[in-house]
Amino acid sequence: MSGLTATPQPSAARGPRRPRRHDPGxxxxxxxxxxxxxxxxxxxxxxxxxxxxxxxxxxxxxxxxxxxxEEVLIEAFTRHADSVARLFDERLSAPRDREAAVEAVIALVSDDLLGSQHDLVLAVELYVAAARNPALRAVVQAWMARSRQALERHFDATTARELDALIEGLVLHSALSTDPMTPEQIRHAIERYLR
Amino acid sequence: MSGLTATPQPSAARGPRRPRRHDPGxxxxxxxxxxxxxxxxxxxxxxxxxxxxxxxxxxxxxxxxxxxxEEVLIEAFTRHADSVARLFDERLSAPRDREAAVEAVIALVSDDLLGSQHDLVLAVELYVAAARNPALRAVVQAWMARSRQALERHFDATTARELDALIEGLVLHSALSTDPMTPEQIRHAIERYLR
DNA sequence: ACAGCATGTGTACGTTGGTACACATGACTC
DNA sequence: GAGTCATGTGTACCAACGTACACATGCTGT
Missing domain, CATH: 1.10.10.60 (Homeodomain-like)
Incomplete structure (x- = not known):
């Protein structure tokens, strides 16, 4: 262990020697x-x-x-935000009228957003990290802008912004509650707001 | 520095010797x-x-x-949640009719919650910490319950819950946005929901 | 006045983490 | 088929941290 020449153990000391190589991706x-x-x-x-x-x-x-x-975190959060934004885009590109759009929003929240504790935790983690890292704040900004833009396919800008906030609150509260909201409750809240 | 007898330096080595004593509180x-x-x-x-x-x-x-x-964090977050909950209680104990209650909610969000970046960051920090610490999850639960209870002075249980979520979303989005919502926009969103 | 004990203080120990860096190797070019 | 270099790997170094603990001190009750 003199620091030089390292004596890399004869292939069977600790752990099964790592032969790994050529790992694109x-x-x-x-x-x-x-x-x-x-x-x-x-x-x-x-x-x-x-x-x-x-x-x-x-x-x-x-x-x-x-x-x-930090570079790892930025790349990871960027990828995550992208994939959630894509969900918004997909859910909201199908509807042809406002009624269908409302159903799409309800499905988005109930199925996609509340469906995965994983994604949900990632969102909150991103928010906290963004509070102290300008690069991540930019990621959040871009994400929010894209969500709103998806909503604006069917709602005016003010409604889109407010609805986006409501969605955020519903998801967050459900995520943290021992008594999360049911799909019916989600539907009720969104319909009440959009009625 | 032999580990015993410590040689506490002759009162003027590094830093101005600490004579502090008797510090209740x-x-x-x-x-x-x-x-x-x-x-x-x-x-x-x-x-x-x-x-x-x-x-x-x-x-x-x-x-x-x-x-x-961990004990420090729990005590700190508990204190914070208490003080924000007290804000809810105070703002909502004054109104005598529903119209005044709506104004109280708007003031609560615009003045108290959005007024302090400090409190806002603490809330998100608590949420993240609660995601992995059951004791903190209990703190969040108690806080949410108390907020809803304050709202229930003036609104039915379902409305209180949904309104609480909306408030959360509005505050969070404003906090993270480079373009936070103005008091007028907050008023618009809340009145639209409660109309 | 004095003993006892809650309170206050300095420092050491073991662990973990980010990062640097010397060295290994095989895919690709010509 | 040989040489180059992007890619891959093991380990060392230093800083920071949670925690433990021995020792100091003065308020408290009697």
Whole structure:
């Protein structure tokens, strides 16, 4: 252990020697692993080592692919925001009239947003992280703008903004409550607002 | 520095020797300092040392007054939730009719909740922390229940719950937006919902 | 006045984390 | 088929942290 020449153990000391090589797309997998870790432990408790463990790559791989931990977080949250925004786009591109649009919003909240504790935690994690990181604040801005834009396919700008806020509140309260709102309650709230 | 007998420097080495003594209420001050640190750096980045620095007490004082860092966080968030809940109670105890109650809600959001970036960040920090800590989840539950109860002085239970969610969404979106909602916009959203 | 004990203080210890970096290797080019 | 270099890997270093703990001190009741 003199620091030089390292004696890399004769292939069967600790752990089953890692023969891994040629792993294209590893960077992508690392970003996905980062999202898993963020959802499980929180963004602030997310470490190079834990991401590497989840993705089953050596620690050194993290510093090779990312200049800093912050870069990992930004890429991960950007990917997450993109995928949720895509949900909004898809749900709201189908409806042809306002009534169908209302149903689409209800389905979006009940099925997509409330369906996944994972996504929900990621959203709140992003909000907190954004409170202190301008780059992440930009990610949140872009996400919100895209959501509103999707809603504006069917509602005027003011309604879209207010509805977006209502959705946020409903989802957040349901997520944190031991007694989350049922789909019927979600429907009631949204219909009452849009009536 | 042999570990024993400590040689406490002759009163003018590093820092102006600390003659402090007899500080009743220090525990309270530490909890307030903790809230300051949480708002500034985030709950996950809150450390014994930073709280002690802010409160201007030695590190050892933290471990004397609190069994663990988690205990500090729980006490701090509990205090915060209490003080916000008190705001709800006060704002909603005055109105004598529904119209006045609507005005009270608008004032509560515009003046109290949106007025302080500090409180707002604390709320989101609490939500994230609660996602992984059952004791904090209980704090959130109690807080939400109390808010709803205050609203139920003037609105039926369903309306109270939905209104509470709407308030949450409005506040959160405003907090994170580079283009926060104006008091007029807040009024519009709440009146539209309660109309 | 004095003993006892709650309160206050300084420092050490073991752990974990971000990052740096020297070295290894195999895919690709020509 | 050889050489180059992007990619991959192991480990070291230093800083920061939670916590433990030995020691100091003066308020308290008697």
């Amino acid at each position: 590893r960077r992508d997998r690392l970003i996905d692993a980062a999202l898993t870790v963020i959802a499980e432990r929180g963004a602030a408790a997310t470490t190079h080592r834990e991401i590497a463990r989840v993705a089953d790559v050596p620690l050194g791989s993290m510093t090779y692919h990312f200049a800093s931990l | 220090r525990r309270d001050r530490l909890i307030d300092a903790a809230l300051t640190v949480i708002a500034e750096r985030g709950a996950a980045a809150t450390t014994h040392r930073e709280i002690a620095r802010v409160a201007d007490v030695p590190l050892g004082s933290m471990t004397y007054h609190f069994a663990s860092l």
